[in-house]
Amino acid sequence: MKRILVIAAIALMSRLADANHVKIIYPRDNQTIASIDSEFVFGNTTPGAVLRINGAKVPVHRGGGFLAFIPVNRGPNSIKAVSIVNGDTAIAEININVGQIADFSASPFIRNSMNPFGRTVLTGSDELEFGVKIKRSGQGYCRFKDTQNWLPLNIIAREQSEENAFGAMAIFSDSISPADCIGYLPMKDIKDSSRIYLLYLDKSDSCFGDPHGLDPTDSSDFFVVKSTPTESRVVTVIERPRVVRLAPAKGYLLVNQPPGVRFAYAGETPDYYRVQLAENYYGYVKKTDSKLSFPNIAKPQGEVSTIIANDFPDRIEISMAFGDKLPFRISEQGDILTVDIYGLRSNVDWIRQNGTQKYIRQIWWTQVQKDIFRLHLRWHSEQFWGYNGRYDNGKFTLVVKKKPKIGAKNRPLDGLRIMLDAGHSKDSGAVGQTGFAEKDANLLIARQLKSILESCGAEVLMTRTGNEDVPLVNRPDTILKENVDLSVSIHNNALPDGINPFKNNGTSAYYYFPQSRPLAEKIHQRMLSATKLPDHGLYYGNLALTRIDNCPAVLIECAFMMIPEQEDKLKSSDFRRTIAIAIADGIGDFVK
Numbered sequence: 001m002k003r004i005l006v007i008a009a010i011a012l013m014s015r016l017a018d019a020n021h022v023k024i025i026y027p028r029d030n031q032t033i034a035s036i037d038s039e040f041v042f043g044n045t046t047p048g049a050v051l052r053i054n055g056a057k058v059p060v061h062r063g064g065g066f067l068a069f070i071p072v073n074r075g076p077n078s079i080k081a082v083s084i085v086n087g088d089t090a091i092a093e094i095n096i097n098v099g100q101i102a103d104f105s106a107s108p109f110i111r112n113s114m115n116p117f118g119r120t121v122l123t124g125s126d127e128l129e130f131g132v133k134i135k136r137s138g139q140g141y142c143r144f145k146d147t148q149n150w151l152p153l154n155i156i157a158r159e160q161s162e163e164n165a166f167g168a169m170a171i172f173s174d175s176i177s178p179a180d181c182i183g184y185l186p187m188k189d190i191k192d193s194s195r196i197y198l199l200y201l202d203k204s205d206s207c208f209g210d211p212h213g214l215d216p217t218d219s220s221d222f223f224v225v226k227s228t229p230t231e232s233r234v235v236t237v238i239e240r241p242r243v244v245r246l247a248p249a250k251g252y253l254l255v256n257q258p259p260g261v262r263f264a265y266a267g268e269t270p271d272y273y274r275v276q277l278a279e280n281y282y283g284y285v286k287k288t289d290s291k292l293s294f295p296n297i298a299k300p301q302g303e304v305s306t307i308i309a310n311d312f313p314d315r316i317e318i319s320m321a322f323g324d325k326l327p328f329r330i331s332e333q334g335d336i337l338t339v340d341i342y343g344l345r346s347n348v349d350w351i352r353q354n355g356t357q358k359y360i361r362q363i364w365w366t367q368v369q370k371d372i373f374r375l376h377l378r379w380h381s382e383q384f385w386g387y388n389g390r391y392d393n394g395k396f397t398l399v400v401k402k403k404p405k406i407g408a409k410n411r412p413l414d415g416l417r418i419m420l421d422a423g424h425s426k427d428s429g430a431v432g433q434t435g436f437a438e439k440d441a442n443l444l445i446a447r448q449l450k451s452i453l454e455s456c457g458a459e460v461l462m463t464r465t466g467n468e469d470v471p472l473v474n475r476p477d478t479i480l481k482e483n484v485d486l487s488v489s490i491h492n493n494a495l496p497d498g499i500n501p502f503k504n505n506g507t508s509a510y511y512y513f514p515q516s517r518p519l520a521e522k523i524h525q526r527m528l529s530a531t532k533l534p535d536h537g538l539y540y541g542n543l544a545l546t547r548i549d550n551c552p553a554v555l556i557e558c559a560f561m562m563i564p565e566q567e568d569k570l571k572s573s574d575f576r577r578t579i580a581i582a583i584a585d586g587i588g589d590f591v592k
Helices: 002-018 438-455 474-482 514-531 564-570 573-591
Strands: 022-026 031-033 038-045 050-053 056-058 065-071 075-085 088-098 109-115 120-122 127-134 138-144 161-164 167-170 179-186 196-202 224-226 234-237 242-245 252-257 262-268 272-278 281-286 290-292 302-312 315-320 328-333 336-342 344-354 360-369 372-379 387-392 395-401 417-422 459-462 486-493 507-511 535-540 553-560
Touching (some): 022 075, 022 088, 038 088, 050 065, 056 065, 065 564, 109 196, 127 138, 127 196, 138 179, 242 272, 252 328, 262 281, 302 360, 315 372, 328 387, 328 514, 336 395, 344 360, 344 372, 372 395, 417 438, 417 474, 438 459, 438 486, 486 573, 507 514, 514 535, 514 553, 553 564, 553 573, 564 573
Parallel strands (some): 120 224, 302 344, 417 486
Antiparallel strands (some): 022 038, 038 065, 050 056, 075 088, 120 262, 138 196, 161 167, 234 262, 234 290, 242 252, 242 281, 262 272, 302 315, 315 395, 336 372, 360 372, 387 395
């Protein structure tokens, strides 16, 4: 009897294993996505199944993965996948919401959409710029309490099709979703502090278009404060190299500012300090990346009189002593490297080169304005290998790397120190139709690449060797600490909501500094030739792993996890080896 029960149990398990199934991996159930008119859906089912999503037939890949790009409507949507194999039907159904759900019953303004959202400090000569979402069927206005002049909120126009770096995205143009607006208010209208007063006029209002003399409809929960110009304070970078932004949460103005760099405080928002770099030149530093001094601290400034360039086996160092840790910006164009140092004045009488003439053809300086000093360096070739700025022993030092010694023609990687970064972990990154995680694909490729590079004579280091948790913020620190010759970060791609994955996929390469572009180009060319995948582009990419300045550093998106054929290829050791060989060959092409 026991034997019969065991046989029956095995038979039942076999039938369950063979049973049809269907699973939607993305979108997630109850997810809210942007106001778009189409969305991709992917997941897995039984290979050989006949699959329909919302009634439309969808091909099933031999591995069981599927991908569809379906129309969606504004508001709630149901996505139903029905899979049939030999009369066995499996169903998966999810619900999503397209577009922001806005409740205007209490106010025509979405208060928590205000940006900045919290106490903001600016000077009397500044202008407050803020964003807010409003009901679309009317016009919004804003003012401070100390003035009766209502200023219009400017609606940010949206086209029916928006193009971003990854492809075109069709969006709804309707009257239901909130309108994104920007307001501008001069700080001279504040006596000391004020809330932002808001007024809304619907198109049906008799006074529409004439806000004069009307009372506010709403106001901000926070105050905008006019700072005291006589109170001198300083913002200092802490812990690790940081960035300075053009505006809160906007693009980068300065990168890789070392700990201890000081800025003149010029105001704040809830999350950022506003800092003054020079006259009429401002930026924003995250509060979590810096600390604010007590009042009446000396303003960051300095004066330089002597510049000295020294030769070392692997680098050139150009040093200046000026008594403070001032913000700076390094840029390159062709064979010229320039360093702008903010708050610095020139009293330069001497520029000394100690054996650097072979590498530095010329050094000179200019005073761009009274508080911006610019150092110019003409290099011996148009290819820089790496550079960064640092403060130590009371000096600012610009470090320019020499090109490392390259091996024989048939072994150009011999002796190079290369860092490989397998992207993600512990987060999974992108996920394919069958649940294959990007972090695992990245690591498998990196391991094969490591073996190939080592066979070519390179010394290879890795930011992670297994599934250990390595936070993104720590990875650039590791690369800088190891002072490697090259850095390659390995990833596999996915798309933002609303972009057609059948038209936008393939392999791509990313760089940030001009010195890294040739490496990205060489690897990208090899990847296209070897993998036969579509060309998804060569990108300037503002990414943590491309903002490495002391060596050429690139990020490679090898393939797309969400494309069934490409996910299936990534599961193959042979295809991963093809990728690894292509990256290694691209590195070899670059260093020759």
